[in-house]
Amino acid sequence: MTELSSAPVALLSVTDLHVNFTSRWPQEPNIDVLRGVSFQLHRGERVALVGESGAGKSLLATSIIQLFDTSARIRHGSVEFEGQDLTQLKPKQLRQVRGRRIGMVFQDPMTNLNPSLTLEQQLLQCILSHRKISRAEARLVALHKLRQVHIPAPETRMRQYPHQLSAGQLQRVTIAMALALEPALIIADEPTSALDVTMQAEIISLLTHLCHNNGVTLLLISHDLSLVAHASDRCLIMYAGQIVEQGQTKSLINDAQHPYTQNLIRALPQMSQPGKTLYQIPGQMPLGHELGTQCAFANRCQHAFEDCWTQQPVTSITHDREVSCHLLNPATVAIQSAESEP
């Protein structure tokens, strides 16, 4: 145990992952959505993945367990989870990992559950397809998990259909379902964007506490930095299929290094005086195939200079932060400080 903690082995390590969508029409280009994503998740961590829609957040989440559309293809890279490379597994082996070791909580609980089956049927189906236990035992597991997510009167709720529960309660059920098989990792893809503010706060705190108490690693995907600010230990900022900045959430929010992260924080309505014009990030996120060798953020960045248009930034690593930006490149920093000194 002490050996493990002194040299922590990553639970999940994604290395240089490239995923593209192949087009049906030969004249249309293949669209690279993930363009070299690398990150690691350690056991028991709560990590947030933040970015605009179209940045590839959901595709990254589904690429880990290969739940994506048939037109998507992993072109390059590896996804190592508990010592095995998931990209090399056969479909049957992959099914042992999905749900069993990696649980998913999806965005909209209304469409995530089958409307024509009772919650009991769905929970038992999920448990029994992975564990060799009797129906009665599985039912006890399901009830226990429903109690953990604070569903009142779980015995009666189990017999009901999804439409008889409110959205907040349904999202609790999907969390219970994800936890039922005691996975090592839970991926929550915008678990609260279909919910209200009060319910949102409750679900996020429930999810983070349950994962913490059960020693489950959580990958929380969101587009709202203020939501994950207090619900995660580490934060990955994603832009145009790449992770542009990662670090401890607190220090990342207080001292954002990448211009995109800085702008993302500045654009929050909380950050400006009521009634004043809000800061807005100019322009739009480019698609992967439109980019040559330039930095993906160059066309929206107020600090962009020559290098940004000619070459991809390299990731510079300091003690707790990884940032892909030319501004933080030691060579650039040296030149700029030399220019500003005389």
Added chain:
Amino acid sequence: MTQTLLSINNLYKTYQAPNQNGAWWGLQKSSYISAIDGLTLNINRGETLCVVGESGCGKSTLARLVMGLEKPDAGTISYQNTEISSLSAKARMSYRKRMQMVFQDPYTALNPRHTVLHALVDPLLYQQPNLNRQQAIDQAMAQLLAVGIDPVLAQRFPHQLSGGQRQRVNIARALMVEPEFIVADEPLSALDVSIQAQILNLLAQLQAQQQLTYLIFSHNLAAVEHMADRVAVMYAGRVCEIASREQLFSRPQHPYTQALLAASPQIYTAPTKHHRLVGDVPNRIPLSHLQQGCSLQDRCPQAIETCRHQTPKLVPLTTQHAVACHHVQQTSSQGNDHEH
């Protein structure tokens, strides 16, 4: 001098609920859900009134009632002192031109088989049949420029636009007939944070240019704090607190408002555990009369005995602040007694 543009007076709307016991053959009495339960609200000309509340509190029903998409069961909605809720469809036409709506989900609010131009020209030609088609197209192009959309996109279909662009087209469509009053039902909820900023700025800019009055429904409190002049908090079909923006965000009085503010995520300050509400918005079934008194009583940490059997009324605390809560009214009257 503030002038009242729209006034809603003691409005009621009840929907028939599907029977919970599964008695589909109609032998049992069906139950009713009162979506709007005696709501009173005034909107002044030129202001932005934001209505906040959880889903199920009747926000969308109120929007539909104001726009005349539903008829109220009782109560009145007056537009510049003319009652409009009981008008016939034909008599209502002239008001439809003055009041327009921006719908929640920009993906479903546009017809997928109509181009952007088609979507914009249609309402204009419907309201002004004498208009020459070319004039209508010119106006549509001007409107697209006004909401910051490249006119090149006019021939595109909705699926070829991004979420932010679609919401801009929705706003442009609402503005085509030059209305003075805009109802927006959750205009930001389907959008990203960075796009939200663009739409908020656009709404503010259009309001300044065209002297628009906004009634905006939202549960995004950060955005509400940014754009509202006054804020009404709705719970279970009633207004439970209404105040100017500064008053509401600096001194929220109603326990429900306090809980909403506490639940709103803040980037630098950690969320507080006080004021947290448990449970859901109650199903408001008046026929069963299970619930007397304040509709928040089961979830409220400050509920007192009066809350169990008496429905609180909206009572003004100051000129700009009114609250419907027994607890607040009691403590504030005690405070006044001490002063005397």
